[in-house]
Amino acid sequence: MKMQYNLPCNIAQTLNIIGDKWSLLILHQILVGRETYKEIHDELTGIPTNLLSERLKSLEIDGLIKRELYQSHPPRNKYTLTKKGYDLEDVFNSIILWGEKHLDTCYKKLVHKNCNHSIEHRYYCSNCNKVVKIEDISVLDPNEQ
Missing domain, CATH: 1.10.10.10 (Winged helix-like DNA-binding domain superfamily/Winged helix DNA-binding domain)
Structure with a gap:
């Protein structure tokens, strides 16, 4: 169990x-x-x-x-x-990015297929149509609204 x-x-x-x-x-x-x-x-x-x-x-x-x-x-x-399983792809990519930054030996990198350069993770607000800085993100408890 x-x-x-x-x-x-x-x-x-x-x-x-x-x-x-x-x-x-x-x-x-x-x-x-x-x-x-x-x-x-x-x-x-x-x-x-x-x-x-x-x-x-x-x-x-x-x-x-x-x-x-x-x-x-x-x-x-x-x-x-x-679909629920495929939605974990962003989690896998985030773990790979974390590994690129923090592991002593990097085994995989995320790159842009067109130019083969490293990519970055960004947060995006679809309401404002803007990239959001991590310091501008907060966790909301829907039960406290």
Whole structure:
């Protein structure tokens, strides 16, 4: 059974879904095109097979991936991200950007496909049509409005 945070916090509640060991890495493998159990397992050196099976089931229950049978004997499934799962792409990119800035060894970089130069993360307000500085962002509790 997964450890659950019992806090009224978006971060804590999101971690209840994707914060256990391997889940984000599994989701990232599916995002980059690895669809089968074998493809995912081969890329995630060190993950026990029973844990991969458990995480895939949990991610399906949480609505982040969907499973589709592509072979019946023996049963083989392919996994794809749902819309909810694809919405984690910004999280993956933010983690990559953080790693570029803070890891001793940088393994991946985010670059603009057209010119191959590094990109930056920006916040944008669609109401004002402006880029917003981080110091001008506040966290709002909708229950306190």
